[in-house]
Amino acid sequence: QKEVEQNSGPLSVPEGAIASLNCTYSDRVSQSFFWYRQYSGKSPELIMSIYSNGDKEDGRFTAQLNKASQYVSLLIRDSQPSDSATYLCAEYLRGANNLFFGTGTRLTVIP
Amino acid sequence: NAGVMQNPRHLVRRRGQEARLRCSPMKGHSHVYWYRQLPEEGLKFMVYLQKENIIDESGMPKERFSAEFPKEGPSILRIQQVVRGDSAAYFCASSPSANSNQPQHFGDGTRLSIL
Numbered sequence: 001q002k003e004v005e006q007n008s009g010p011l012s013v014p015e016g017a018i019a020s021l022n023c024t025y026s027d028r029v030s031q032s033f034f035w036y037r038q039y040s041g042k043s044p045e046l047i048m049s050i051y052s053n054g055d056k057e058d059g060r061f062t063a064q065l066n067k068a069s070q071y072v073s074l075l076i077r078d079s080q081p082s083d084s085a086t087y088l089c090a091e092y093l094r095g096a097n098n099l100f101f102g103t104g105t106r107l108t109v110i111p
Numbered sequence: 112n113a114g115v116m117q118n119p120r121h122l123v124r125r126r127g128q129e130a131r132l133r134c135s136p137m138k139g140h141s142h143v144y145w146y147r148q149l150p151e152e153g154l155k156f157m158v159y160l161q162k163e164n165i166i167d168e169s170g171m172p173k174e175r176f177s178a179e180f181p182k183e184g185p186s187i188l189r190i191q192q193v194v195r196g197d198s199a200a201y202f203c204a205s206s207p208s209a210n211s212n213q214p215q216h217f218g219d220g221t222r223l224s225i226l
Contacts, residue, residue, distance in 0.1 A: 036217075043220055097144075098146075
C-alpha cells in the first residue's frame with residue numbers, strides 16, 4: 001500500500017483561479033508534510049511545509065493538514081501560468097530517515 | 112552557489128559500464144539523501160548518509176548499487192554494470208539535521224541514460 005496518494009491529474013485551471021491539490025496518507029505516525037514544485041526536467045523545489053493540524057499560509061499558497069482525516073492539501077490562489085508544474089506531496093514518518101513522495105499532480109494554468 | 116550541487120547533469124553509459132554520480136550538499140548540511148525518479152513516477156528513497164557513515168540504505172538495490180560520503184569531498188552514488196532499467200533521474204538532497212521539521216533541499220539531479 002502506498003504511503004502517500006495524490007491525484008495524478010492533470011489539473012487545469014484558468015489564470016487567476018484557485019488551484020486545489022490534495023494528498024492522502026495512510027500512516028498515522030506521519031510527523032510532517034512538505035509540498036514541492038517540480039518543473040519539467042528540473043529539481044523539486046520546496047514550496048511549503050506543515051506539521052500541525054490547520055492551515056498555514058505563505059503568500060498565494062496555503063497548506064492544510066487534517067490528521068484525523070489523514071489528508072493534506074495545497075491551495076494556490078490567483079494561479080499564474082508560471083505555477084504550471086508538477087506538485088509533489090511528501091511525508092516524513094516518525095522513525096524514518098527519508099521522505100515518502102506521492103507520484104505528483106500535474107497542474108496547468110491556462111492564460 | 113550555496114545550493115546542492117550535482118554532477119554530471121547528464122550521463123550516458125552503455126550496458127555493463129559503471130556510472131558515478133556526485134553530490135555536494137549545501138553548506139552547513141551534513142545529511143545527504145539520494146532519490147531515484149523514474150519517468151512519470153514520484154521520487155523513491157535510496158540511501159541516507161552522513162559523513163563517513165551510511166545510516167539507511169533500505170531503498171537501495173542490493174546488487175550493483177553503492178554509496179559513500181567520505182570525510183572530504185562529495186557523496187558518490189555508484190552503479191556498476193548498468194542495465195537499461197537504471198535509466199532515471201537521480202536526485203540528491205541535503206539537510207542540516209535529521210529533524211523531521213527540517214526540509215530537504217534538492218540538487219538539479221543527474222539524468223542517467225543507458226544505451
